[in-house]
Amino acid sequence: MTQHLADAHQSRIIDQFSRQAIPFTQIPGHYDAMQVLIEMSRVTKEDLVLDVACGPGMVACEFARHAHHVTGIDITPAMIEQAEKRQQEQNLENVSWQIGTATPLPFADGSFSLVLTRYSYHHLLAPTEALAEMIRVCRPGGRVLVADVAIESSKSATYDRLEILRDPSHTHALTREEFSALFLNSGLQECRQSGYGVDIELEAQLKASFPKPGDEEIIRKMVTEDVGVDSIGINARVGDHRIVYTVPIAVYVGTKS
Amino acid sequence: MALSPDLIAILVCPQCKGKLDLEANEAAFVCPACRLRYPVREGIPVMLVDEAEPTS
Numbered sequence: 001m002t003q004h005l006a007d008a009h010q011s012r013i014i015d016q017f018s019r020q021a022i023p024f025t026q027i028p029g030h031y032d033a034m035q036v037l038i039e040m041s042r043v044t045k046e047d048l049v050l051d052v053a054c055g056p057g058m059v060a061c062e063f064a065r066h067a068h069h070v071t072g073i074d075i076t077p078a079m080i081e082q083a084e085k086r087q088q089e090q091n092l093e094n095v096s097w098q099i100g101t102a103t104p105l106p107f108a109d110g111s112f113s114l115v116l117t118r119y120s121y122h123h124l125l126a127p128t129e130a131l132a133e134m135i136r137v138c139r140p141g142g143r144v145l146v147a148d149v150a151i152e153s154s155k156s157a158t159y160d161r162l163e164i165l166r167d168p169s170h171t172h173a174l175t176r177e178e179f180s181a182l183f184l185n186s187g188l189q190e191c192r193q194s195g196y197g198v199d200i201e202l203e204a205q206l207k208a209s210f211p212k213p214g215d216e217e218i219i220r221k222m223v224t225e226d227v228g229v230d231s232i233g234i235n236a237r238v239g240d241h242r243i244v245y246t247v248p249i250a251v252y253v254g255t256k257s
Numbered sequence: 258m259a260l261s262p263d264l265i266a267i268l269v270c271p272q273c274k275g276k277l278d279l280e281a282n283e284a285a286f287v288c289p290a291c292r293l294r295y296p297v298r299e300g301i302p303v304m305l306v307d308e309a310e311p312t313s
Contacts, residue, residue, distance in 0.1 A: 007307075048263075069263065073304075080301055096264050100304035104271045111267035
């Protein structure tokens with residue numbers, strides 16, 4: 001990957017998430033299964049937490065209720081503005097925010113006891129390096145948690161095609177095998193895995209997305225024609241006269257030795 | 258809002274991972290090794306190498 005391509009990709013992320021800053025927080029599905037993250041992370045009141053690519057701060061603010069302190073970092077200033085607003089609305093004082101990248105992270109080695117990220121890996125160009133950075137800033141004995149889409153390998157290419165049309169900052173959703181290999185080869189110990197599905201209504205998702213002109217109809221057609229076929233791996237179906245689908249999310253956590 | 262001492266203690270230069278100095282008015286973090294200045298905008302440190310300003 002040349003620097004030029006990396007810079008162009010970074011611009012696509014900021015562009016998409018500046019537009020998504022408000023709609024993203026308004027999708028009810030994004031509140032689902034927070035409890036899975038709380039339980040998998042085993043967060044306690046002693047924890048210093050880092051939320052990488054924190055977006056509008058949903059996870060960071062929820063973890064702030066269970067942890068000593070949470071730091072959220074995101075590359076998109078509009079997302080950090082939303083995160084600050086959420087923090088103020090919830091009267092949370094144990095949260096701070098930075099603007100910065102996932103690779104590299106601007107923190108000293110071993111700064112946190114719990115380092116997590118949700119729904120970011122499918123935007124990354126180098127997930128292995130990102131996980132290595134998360135592990136670097138985690139102290140020995142601390143936990144590193146990643147939650148993201150995990151698609152069946154036979155359906156991965158079609159899913160990526162759909163998502164890149166919907167959100168040009170999408171890169172690649174890890175397959176379940178890639179996700180497992182990422183953690184197993186990371187040096188993290190006592191790795192655990194869980195998962196859940198996020199139910200999404202197609203039209204609501206399209207309203208919250210910013211595809212290129214003309215691509216919206218292609219996305220609608222792809223998902224609608226996948227009902228009963230499931231070549232995309234999202235179980236597209238008709239429910240209450242609407243097209244709905246379920247994005248499979250994997251949650252991996254490991255301990256730094 | 259003043260920056261938290263805990264945050265000041267753990268922030269490093271994203272380029273060299275070296276220690277940063279905080280300007281007296283908390284307007285920016287400075288990396289003496291890279292000669293880069295990372296601005297603090299409305300209390301939020303902007304830790305991006307691309308947006309850092311060279312120091313003289």
